[in-house]
Amino acid sequence: MAKNYVQPGDVVQVASADTSAGDHVVKGALHGVALTDTDDNGNVQLRTTGVWDLSVTGNDGASDIAVSFGDKIYDDSGTLNINSSGTLFGIALGAVDSGATAEIPVKIIHA
Numbered sequence: 001m002a003k004n005y006v007q008p009g010d011v012v013q014v015a016s017a018d019t020s021a022g023d024h025v026v027k028g029a030l031h032g033v034a035l036t037d038t039d040d041n042g043n044v045q046l047r048t049t050g051v052w053d054l055s056v057t058g059n060d061g062a063s064d065i066a067v068s069f070g071d072k073i074y075d076d077s078g079t080l081n082i083n084s085s086g087t088l089f090g091i092a093l094g095a096v097d098s099g100a101t102a103e104i105p106v107k108i109i110h111a
Contacts, residue, residue, distance in 0.1 A: 010049045019044050026075045026087050057081045057101045064099035067092050073106050
Protein backbone atom coordinates (compact mmCIF):
# COMPACT_ATOMS: atom_id res chain seq x y z
CA MET A 1 0.00 0.00 0.00
CA ALA A 2 1.23 3.51 -0.86
CA LYS A 3 2.59 5.44 2.11
CA ASN A 4 2.91 8.86 0.48
CA TYR A 5 -0.83 9.78 0.36
CA VAL A 6 -1.49 13.15 2.04
CA GLN A 7 -5.20 14.06 1.66
CA PRO A 8 -8.11 14.18 -0.84
CA GLY A 9 -7.16 17.76 -1.81
CA ASP A 10 -10.64 19.27 -2.02
CA VAL A 11 -9.80 21.42 1.03
CA VAL A 12 -6.31 22.89 1.35
CA GLN A 13 -4.71 25.49 3.57
CA VAL A 14 -3.39 28.59 1.76
CA ALA A 15 -2.02 31.95 2.80
CA SER A 16 -4.64 34.62 2.14
CA ALA A 17 -4.66 37.88 4.10
CA ASP A 18 -7.90 39.71 4.93
CA THR A 19 -10.13 36.92 3.60
CA SER A 20 -13.58 36.12 4.96
CA ALA A 21 -15.33 32.77 4.83
CA GLY A 22 -17.27 32.66 1.55
CA ASP A 23 -14.80 34.81 -0.41
CA HIS A 24 -13.42 33.45 -3.67
CA VAL A 25 -9.63 33.06 -3.57
CA VAL A 26 -7.11 32.63 -6.39
CA LYS A 27 -3.55 31.53 -5.66
CA GLY A 28 -1.76 30.96 -8.95
CA ALA A 29 -3.45 28.00 -10.66
CA LEU A 30 -5.24 27.00 -7.42
CA HIS A 31 -8.59 28.57 -6.65
CA GLY A 32 -11.70 28.02 -4.60
CA VAL A 33 -13.84 29.45 -1.83
CA ALA A 34 -12.59 30.20 1.69
CA LEU A 35 -14.28 28.05 4.34
CA THR A 36 -12.74 30.12 7.13
CA ASP A 37 -11.72 33.69 7.85
CA THR A 38 -7.98 34.39 7.74
CA ASP A 39 -6.49 32.93 10.92
CA ASP A 40 -3.78 34.42 13.14
CA ASN A 41 -1.13 32.84 10.89
CA GLY A 42 -2.58 34.45 7.72
CA ASN A 43 -4.12 31.23 6.36
CA VAL A 44 -7.57 30.06 5.26
CA GLN A 45 -9.05 26.66 4.54
CA LEU A 46 -9.86 26.70 0.83
CA ARG A 47 -12.49 24.40 -0.76
CA THR A 48 -11.42 23.77 -4.34
CA THR A 49 -14.60 21.99 -5.53
CA GLY A 50 -18.35 22.49 -5.57
CA VAL A 51 -20.98 25.03 -6.53
CA TRP A 52 -21.06 28.33 -4.65
CA ASP A 53 -23.23 31.46 -4.67
CA LEU A 54 -20.72 34.16 -5.66
CA SER A 55 -20.87 37.79 -6.72
CA VAL A 56 -20.41 38.02 -10.52
CA THR A 57 -20.35 41.18 -12.65
CA GLY A 58 -21.80 41.41 -16.16
CA ASN A 59 -18.62 42.68 -17.80
CA ASP A 60 -15.92 41.28 -20.09
CA GLY A 61 -13.14 43.60 -18.95
CA ALA A 62 -13.72 46.07 -21.79
CA SER A 63 -17.46 46.66 -21.70
CA ASP A 64 -20.66 45.67 -19.97
CA ILE A 65 -21.99 42.36 -21.26
CA ALA A 66 -24.48 39.92 -19.78
CA VAL A 67 -23.40 36.65 -18.18
CA SER A 68 -25.41 33.64 -19.31
CA PHE A 69 -25.87 30.17 -17.86
CA GLY A 70 -22.89 28.07 -18.94
CA ASP A 71 -20.46 30.96 -19.48
CA LYS A 72 -16.91 30.57 -18.22
CA ILE A 73 -16.27 32.80 -15.19
CA TYR A 74 -12.85 34.34 -14.63
CA ASP A 75 -11.16 36.13 -11.73
CA ASP A 76 -10.32 39.55 -13.17
CA SER A 77 -8.11 41.21 -10.53
CA GLY A 78 -10.45 40.17 -7.72
CA THR A 79 -13.74 40.56 -9.62
CA LEU A 80 -15.55 37.57 -11.10
CA ASN A 81 -16.74 38.25 -14.66
CA ILE A 82 -16.36 36.85 -18.19
CA ASN A 83 -13.03 38.55 -19.02
CA SER A 84 -11.08 35.66 -20.52
CA SER A 85 -7.76 37.41 -19.86
CA GLY A 86 -8.32 36.67 -16.16
CA THR A 87 -7.82 33.37 -14.34
CA LEU A 88 -10.42 30.73 -15.18
CA PHE A 89 -12.47 30.12 -12.02
CA GLY A 90 -15.70 28.33 -12.91
CA ILE A 91 -18.91 28.02 -14.90
CA ALA A 92 -21.96 30.27 -14.40
CA LEU A 93 -25.06 28.35 -13.31
CA GLY A 94 -27.13 31.53 -13.40
CA ALA A 95 -27.34 34.79 -15.31
CA VAL A 96 -26.31 38.41 -14.67
CA ASP A 97 -27.57 41.40 -16.65
CA SER A 98 -25.12 43.54 -18.60
CA GLY A 99 -23.36 45.95 -16.23
CA ALA A 100 -25.04 44.48 -13.14
CA THR A 101 -23.50 42.58 -10.26
CA ALA A 102 -25.45 39.67 -8.81
CA GLU A 103 -24.88 36.62 -6.67
CA ILE A 104 -25.29 33.49 -8.80
CA PRO A 105 -24.26 29.84 -8.45
CA VAL A 106 -20.80 29.19 -9.88
CA LYS A 107 -19.33 25.70 -10.30
CA ILE A 108 -15.61 25.70 -9.58
CA ILE A 109 -13.58 24.17 -12.40
CA HIS A 110 -9.87 23.71 -12.98
CA ALA A 111 -8.20 23.81 -16.38
